[in-house]
Structures are given as C-alpha cells and as structure tokens.
Amino acid sequence: MANVKATDLVIIRDMLKGKGDEDMNALASALKPEVFQILKTCLSLNWIPIEVEAEILQEASKLFFPNDPRPLFKLGYTVAGKQFTGVYKFFLRIPSVGFIIKNVSTTFNTMNDKGTCRVDGLTSNGGTFVISGLPEQTAVQREYICGVISCVLELTGVKNVKVVKVENDPNEWKWKISWE
Template sequence: MQVRGSVIKSIDSFVADVHSSKYEDWKKGLSEASNLLLSSVSTSNWYPVEPGVIAPTQVLCDMFYQDKKKGAWESGRYSAKMGLTGIYKVFVLISSPAFLLKRASRVIATFYEPTDLTVVDSTDNSMVIQFTKLPIKNELIEYRIAGWMEMALEICGCKNLNIDITKSMAQGRDRFETSITWD
C-alpha cells in the first residue's frame, strides 16, 4: 500500500500555499514518521500511504476544515492543478473528458499502488468510474481522488461539473464509485 512521493509533496505544498500562516503549526501536528517523509521525499519514489498521505491529510482537515471531506477534496483539487501543468497541461487541454477519464486507470496507477479502476458507463456528458482496489480503504483517499478528478475535468474545459461518490470502500462497500456529469 504505497503512494508516489509527488502526492505527498502536493499535500505539503497545499498547506504551504493555501494555509501559509498555519503551515508550521500543521507540521508540528504531524507524526515523526510523516515529518521525516516530508523532509526527504522524492517525487518519483514510492512511500507508505498512512504516514505519507492519510495522516497529513487528517491533520490538515482537523486544523482547517469543519468538514474533513471538503479538506480532502480541496487537497485533491490542488494536487491535480499542480500535477497537470507544464508538459501535462497540453495533454489535458487537448483531451476530451471521456478520453481523459478512460485513461484514468493508467494515471491513478502512477500515484497509488495497488489500484484497479474501470469505466463502467460512459456517454458524451457522463461517466461512472469504479475502483475495486485502492491502496487502503480510507475516506480521505477517496475524497482526494474525487477532488483530483474534478479539477482535471475543469482543466479539460468541463462546465457544470458534478461528481458524486455513490459507493465507498471506506464505508464497507466492495468498490469506490463516482458518478460524473458535465455539460
């Protein structure tokens, strides 16, 4: 159950950019293991998901958001915004939403391991995506991923975007499922 270092870096950058006045307080709230990872993380290496993503996201949600789901979602959006710039921005800008999401299994596998993602239904303005495997059954991970998808689709030019988490592995279901619609 691992996560790519770039995901860990994006959480650190999110807090430093969005909650800069409380950044040092956030770092003090992290465990020794999480702080050690943050101080030595390489964006291309794999790290344990608990100290790398879940614990830092939990602390940021506890400190800055009344609704932890919103905090995880916003952190995921930020991660997409940062990750889909530069050379990747061109790919996203010229992709249709369906094209991008149908390749999401390859994209998500570069950040979380192990994962298994399938597009189970798709139209010109909607899609249902199911994850039957995630590195850990955790609601914060699910909301980060949904937030990431939302920002990626906004970058693609989607308007009136709606992403609903319809099934949650963290809540005991056999899959994590999102239903996505756009204009």
C-alpha cells in the first residue's frame, strides 16, 4: 500500500475551516468516520494511505467546486496555489521552467513513499511528466495532479498551460504538458 504526506490535506482542512461549520459538517457526513478523523487530526508530516487521500480529495472537490466541470483539477490548482505563496511564489519565477520541472522528482519523492517521478522529452515549451511504480494511484489523484501541475507552471510565468493525462499504462502514469 502506498502512502502520501498529508500536506495537501492540511491545506484542505484549513480551507474548510475558513468556510465554516456547515461545510465541515457536510464533509464529515460524506466521509467514513475514520477518514474524517484522519482529516481532522493529520499533520503535514504524517503519512496517509493513498486511498484515504483519494476519498478526501474526491469529496472536498465536490464541496468546494460543485458547479465546476473539473472539480478535482480545480482543487489541485487551488491547493498548489496556497502552497506557493509569499516568497515561494516569487522564487518560482527566478529559475527556468525546465529547472522547476526537472526538480519536481525531488518533491514527489519527499511526498510519496512509493513510485518514482521523471520528466521525459523536455523542451522549451513542453514535456511529459511520468510517475512509475505506483499502479495504485487513483483516477482522483491523477486528475488532481493536472491542477497542481497547471498552477505550478503558471506561477513560473508561462502562459496557456495544457496538461493532458495519458492513462494507458498503470505502471507509468503520464501527463503531456505544454505551455507558451
């Protein structure tokens, strides 16, 4: 079983607190009690089973973005934007986009206890983001990652970011990325 750090869940919990008790109660009723307990008590450094994260992402995305055609994408985009605020947002504009993308594997390996990450075919306006060795990654997380990638790349200053999932091999999940 794969695990992920609870960093994104802590941000989602903070977003919920900002919306009030009604939304927190709505999420509590949508999640299994043990999953909601994890959301309420997790710390950023805690390891969370990937299936638990997927359940929370799914329900939180519907709560925050009920009318959005891609609520998981929107949640990933929003959470990534909250991770990179202040000085971090400024620093994303200093190195090249290629540098940021090449170093994403370090972040992935810090946040996941299984699987490896790489970027194939990197050019000045695109590449393929690949996660291998993580067949248990759910469709929920793969859509969420689209939003995260889009936000991080936009924070570097590039325009017209497009992220397309290539889902034909569960041993190597891929996202084709392009930008201007």
